[in-house]
Amino acid sequence: MEKQYIDLYKAHHSLIKQHAASVMNASRDASFALFEKLGFPTTKLENYKYTDLKEVLSPDYGLNFKRLDFPVDPYQAFKCDVPGIHSFLYFVVNDAFYPENNQQNVDLPKEVVICSLKEAAEKYPDLVAKYYGHLSTQKQDGLVAFNGVFAQDGFFMYVPKNVQLDRPVQLVNIMRADVDFMANAHNLIIVEEGAKAQLLVCDHTVDDVRFVSNRVTEVFVAENATYEHYKLENTHIKTTNLSTLLIDQQASSNVLGNVITLHNGLTRNNIEIALNGENCETELCGMVIADKKQQVDNFTAVLHNMPNCHSNELFKYVLDDVSKGAFTGRLYVAKDAQKTRAYQTNRNILLNRTAKIRTKPQLEIYADDVKCSHGATIGQLDEQAMFYMRSRGIPYEEARLLLMFAFTADVIDNIRIPALADRMKMLVEKRLRGELSKCEGCTICQ
Amino acid sequence: MLEIKDLHASINGKEILKGLSLSVKPGEIHAIMGPNGSGKSTLSSVITGNPSFEVTQGSIVFESKDLQKMAPEERANEGIFLSFQYPVEIPGVSMVNFMRTAINEQRKYRNLPPISATDFLRIMREKKALVEMDNKLTNRSVNEGFSGGEKKRNEIFQMAMLEPKLAILDETDSGLDIDALRIVANGVNKLKSPENATIVITHYQRLLEYIIPDYVHVLYDGKIVKSGGKELAMELETRGYDWIKQEVVV
Ligand SMILES: Nc1ncnc2c1ncn2[C@@H]1O[C@H](COP(=O)(O)OP(=O)(O)O)[C@@H](O)[C@H]1O
Ligand SMILES: [Mg+2]
Numbered sequence: 001m002e003k004q005y006i007d008l009y010k011a012h013h014s015l016i017k018q019h020a021a022s023v024m025n026a027s028r029d030a031s032f033a034l035f036e037k038l039g040f041p042t043t044k045l046e047n048y049k050y051t052d053l054k055e056v057l058s059p060d061y062g063l064n065f066k067r068l069d070f071p072v073d074p075y076q077a078f079k080c081d082v083p084g085i086h087s088f089l090y091f092v093v094n095d096a097f098y099p100e101n102n103q104q105n106v107d108l109p110k111e112v113v114i115c116s117l118k119e120a121a122e123k124y125p126d127l128v129a130k131y132y133g134h135l136s137t138q139k140q141d142g143l144v145a146f147n148g149v150f151a152q153d154g155f156f157m158y159v160p161k162n163v164q165l166d167r168p169v170q171l172v173n174i175m176r177a178d179v180d181f182m183a184n185a186h187n188l189i190i191v192e193e194g195a196k197a198q199l200l201v202c203d204h205t206v207d208d209v210r211f212v213s214n215r216v217t218e219v220f221v222a223e224n225a226t227y228e229h230y231k232l233e234n235t236h237i238k239t240t241n242l243s244t245l246l247i248d249q250q251a252s253s254n255v256l257g258n259v260i261t262l263h264n265g266l267t268r269n270n271i272e273i274a275l276n277g278e279n280c281e282t283e284l285c286g287m288v289i290a291d292k293k294q295q296v297d298n299f300t301a302v303l304h305n306m307p308n309c310h311s312n313e314l315f316k317y318v319l320d321d322v323s324k325g326a327f328t329g330r331l332y333v334a335k336d337a338q339k340t341r342a343y344q345t346n347r348n349i350l351l352n353r354t355a356k357i358r359t360k361p362q363l364e365i366y367a368d369d370v371k372c373s374h375g376a377t378i379g380q381l382d383e384q385a386m387f388y389m390r391s392r393g394i395p396y397e398e399a400r401l402l403l404m405f406a407f408t409a410d411v412i413d414n415i416r417i418p419a420l421a422d423r424m425k426m427l428v429e430k431r432l433r434g435e436l437s438k439c440e441g442c443t444i445c446q
Numbered sequence: 447m448l449e450i451k452d453l454h455a456s457i458n459g460k461e462i463l464k465g466l467s468l469s470v471k472p473g474e475i476h477a478i479m480g481p482n483g484s485g486k487s488t489l490s491s492v493i494t495g496n497p498s499f500e501v502t503q504g505s506i507v508f509e510s511k512d513l514q515k516m517a518p519e520e521r522a523n524e525g526i527f528l529s530f531q532y533p534v535e536i537p538g539v540s541m542v543n544f545m546r547t548a549i550n551e552q553r554k555y556r557n558l559p560p561i562s563a564t565d566f567l568r569i570m571r572e573k574k575a576l577v578e579m580d581n582k583l584t585n586r587s588v589n590e591g592f593s594g595g596e597k598k599r600n601e602i603f604q605m606a607m608l609e610p611k612l613a614i615l616d617e618t619d620s621g622l623d624i625d626a627l628r629i630v631a632n633g634v635n636k637l638k639s640p641e642n643a644t645i646v647i648t649h650y651q652r653l654l655e656y657i658i659p660d661y662v663h664v665l666y667d668g669k670i671v672k673s674g675g676k677e678l679a680m681e682l683e684t685r686g687y688d689w690i691k692q693e694v695v696v
Contacts, residue, residue, distance in 0.1 A: 382536075383498070385534050385535075387496050387497065388530065388533070388534040388536065389536070389539075389544070389548075390517065390519045390522070391495075391496075391521075391522055391527075391528055392522055392544070392548040392608065393519050393522035393551045393608070394544075394547050394548055394551050395519045396519065398547065398551065399519075402536075402539050402543070402544070402547065403536070403539070405539075406537060406538025406539045407538060409538040
């Protein structure tokens with residue numbers, strides 16, 4: 001399986017480099033050597049034992065090394081799930097930044113840079129070189145190495161010192177191709193001292209082909225900065241979404257991560273947040289609603305490298321049919337990270353016997369003066385509550401829906417953009433009602 | 447209105463009700479008393495269709511309809527209400543959303559359009575006043591963090607909202623102080639009419655000073671072993687249940 005990609009790189013490395021930003025090429029050969037060594041992750045690896053990628057990675061996927069334009073007008077092709085949140089709106093089609101001509105974005109403060117990574121690397125080479133790959137090249141992970149080999153572009157956002165964006169930035173990733181297709185994008189987000197940014201990433205697919213997206217996102221959150229990362233996945237059942245989110249948090253920064261899978265095929269989210277300064281606040285939460293044969297594996301790590309930080313992690317899954325969920329919560333507290341407060345919760349509802357969840361807290365605590373807790377539960381809907389509601393005349397299906405909706409409420413409550421929270425409530429309710437059993441804006445899933 | 451004949455019911459294979467018969471007519475108030483564990487709550491669960499219990503024999507007919515063929519929600523929408531002995535907490539479901547859903551489901555069942563927002567708020571306000579329920583409680587999740595007394599008051603509030611034909615109050619008095627008891631009883635009495643009926647399950651005669659029963663039944667070991675007028679309640683209060691147990695053995 002790896003061999004075809006290894007041969008491909010050997011044959012086309014100059015073409016790949018020619019169409020990529022130079023800063024990305026600097027580490028490309030090293031990524032290649034690492035990928036040759038690691039290959040794709042298999043279930044033999046402790047970190048990947050719950051999700052088998054073999055089947056989804058074996059087909060032949062097209063890649064677009066020459067950076068040919070895909071004919072698509074995202075404003076036409078795509079009906080946004082989250083309209084009306086007054087975002088600064090950007091599109092990435094496969095891995096290419098879509099030329100921007102959006103009225104909505106005219107108010108973006110001039111100091112803020114949002115563009116393709118390639119353009120940023122040409123215009124601001126020093127800035128990009130200062131950050132690019134600093135987190136990703138440290139990872140001993142086959143998917144990240146693969147991304148380092150083949151990624152040629154991505155989304156770039158730079159919010160300079162003390163600039164506070166008062167509206168969220170929305171990045172819509174659209175997968176679009178006529179043949180089975182793979183895209184490797186590398187995103188870079190820099191939020192400087194005292195700055196504030198909210199990013200909403202929406203993942204969508206528009207064609208009835210198999211897609212693999214393998215994205216790596218590096219985020220650098222400087223001292224006293226605030227960064228909120230919302231991800232809403234609503235893709236079709238033939239999509240494999242491999243995503244690595246690496247966040248570096250400096251002192252007194254505040255980070256919120258909220259990843260929601262409403263609909264998908266197979267998803268693997270690697271999320272790692274490193275608290276590299278004192279007094280960081282970190283909130284990481286997520287929700288999965290899956291049925292049919294969907295699979296979602298959230299592999300998370302919160303690394304308390306410095307003292308006096310607070311993190312809170314909450315993931316909730318509602319699984320039906322033969323869907324499979326997995327959650328890993330790695331919580332690392334370094335020896336000197338005293339006065340750490342770190343909490344983790346994973347709650348799961350299995351709506352029938354065929355759905356499966358694997359949950360694994362992984363605590364590595366080397367400091368002694370800490371407050372840490374973790375808890376995982378797997379259950380069904382509360383029968384007593386069901387009967388109580390039915391005894392008031394609420395039908396079985398409706399009572400079930402109310403309970404499922406209530407179960408997901410605290411993840412939605414963590415959304416700090418009120419319009420997005422309202423919208424998310426509506427989408428989750430629709431999804432739970434089965435009205436969204438296919439992703440919104442697509443007709444591919446039955 | 448309600449005809450129960452030779453009812454046998456069990457849970458997890460254990461028989462709890464062992465041949466119970468009861469007849470309730472519109473306008474009547476029936477009190478069911480009896481020692482702990484005799485099957486009073488089981489009876490209320492079986493009438494309302496709790497799926498944990500299995501009816502193995504006998505019949506329950508409500509307004510000529512066979513209840514056993516009906517789901518709990520249908521029974522509720524036909525006009526049966528249970529004030530739970532132990533009301534259930536439902537975190538994440540707001541009282542307002544819960545009540546609005548229940549009201550609208552009842553209306554749908556009766557082929558009525560959904561209630562308007564203003565009507566709903568007005569009725570909520572009226573019924574809250576009736577049971578002197580704190581405004582804050584309706585802004586919270588159903589029963590979550592309510593005290594024992596607040597939960598009981600919330601049951602009567604829901605009853606007032608849903609205006610049932612048959613209300614079953616399962617130990618609604620237990621855990622209430624005298625003031626709360628008076629408020630709850632007052633609420634029940636205000637909702638009384640010649641068309642509806644009430645079954646009051648209680649341990650103590652205390653509540654029956656406020657809600658005057660037409661009939662008092664003693665439930666013991668899954669059967670009604672004695673029935674009488676309201677004076678039977680007084681007798682139970684002074685003499686306890688032991689004499690009944692002895693009568694049954696004899
Ligand atoms: N879920 C249950 N599983 C097993 N036994 C039960 C259950 N619920 C009630 N019982 C038994 O049924 C009997 C009657 O209980 P209940 O109807 O609650 O009595 P009461 O309301 O008169 O105190 C008791 O012996 C009790 O232990
Ligand atoms: Mg009882």
